[in-house]
Amino acid sequence: MNSVGRPWLWMILLCLSGGLAVLFRWAEVPAALLLGPMVAAMGFALFGARIRMPRWSLVGAQAIIGCLVARLVTSGLVTTVANDWLVMLLAVLTTVLAGAVVGWVLMRFGNLPGMTAAWGSVPGAASTMVSMAEEFGADPRLVAFMQYFRLILVVGSASLVSRQLLGVPTVAALAPSAVVLATPLVPLLVTLAIAGGAMWLARRIRFPTCAILLPAVLGGFLQASGTMAVTLPPWLPEIAYGLIGWYVGLSFNRQIALHALKAIPQLAFSTFGLIGLCAGSAWMLTWLLKVDGLTAYLATTPGGIDSVTVIAAGSQADVPFVLAIQTMRLFIVLAIGPALAKLIAGMGARRLAVEGIGPDGFAG
DSSP: OTTSOHHHHHHHHHHHHHHHHHHHHHTTOTTHHHHHHHHHHHHHHHTTOOOOOOHHHHHHHHHHHHHHHHHTOOHHHHHHHHHTHHHHHHHHHHHHHHHHHHHHHHHHHSSSOHHHHHHHTSOSOHHHHHHHHGGGTOOHHHHHHHHHHHHHHHHHHHHHIIIIISOOOOOSSOOOOOOOOSOOHHHHHHHHHHHHHHHHHHTTSSOTTHHHHHHHHHHHHHHHTTSOOOOOOTHHHHHHHHHHHHHHHTTOOHHHHHHHHHTHHHHHHHHHHHHHHHHHHHHHHHHHTOOOHHHHHHHHSSSOHHHHHHHHHTTTSOHHHHHHHHHHHHHHHHHHHHHHHHHHHHHHHHHHHHHTBOTTSSBO
16 A cells, blocks of 8 residues: 555545545444544554654644534523532532443453553543543553444444333434524634634643643633634534544554454443443432433433434433533543543553553553
């Protein structure tokens, strides 16, 4: 494959990525716009293509994702959280704690290094976790494999619960909204300025979550207060997802791929264990807030916000409630996730040293 000129390699990769993304979307695979480019880039890397994505592309994609997070913060969502914030916070913390327990079990009894196991086990926000993992010493390739393998299982199980166990029909996508013919210029420029400022700042200070956290907090405040609606052209988030997919996929090699495949049984076991622990949080919500079982289950399930919201919107669940808890968890993970991951990794440092395993998860 290296005999093909690099411009042609990028062109072939672009076409293959687009084709896979369309195919995955047609098959209703979660996060198709990220998984398509990532799978295509993995294939290129495993067949020896020597092309790489620059570091700044990942930081830029993180800033766009931060703006996407900010778009979730509305005055209605803030009101929903304010009404029952204590119980919601308790449910979110128990869900995050469940992810920490699963990460510790994977690190202690599996063959994954501590930091990677911790980041790969964080519930929800898969694309955000993958984009930040490398900043904190985790292997983004294994984290991506863990997060999206779990996401597929979680979304599939949530759809099954909604459709079969609770007798509620689901739909594949949200009802189409009105077509936006033009993007408002001033909010767009302000949003891009926030993203650009976060990208510039993240490259100059040692604060790894800055690229995502700054746009999420600042943009969320502006939107929730009614000052400005965070605005992005629809194609820009798609490019951001594609850049993350390429960055992770092109860094794969055969050793990492084999390591990931060998970990599938323990990942499947840990995923269903995490789903079970999160179901405990759902039961707590039904008991304390008297919400229905489907709403509580979807609010606490460790899937992506977009996928879970689609299932909730096509069922009888309380969509604002589901979105409120999922969004609260995302912000809490952004705030305490790095410290929690470091704590779990530190607990496994002694085991790695005794067994002669390096921080990348392979014998030294």
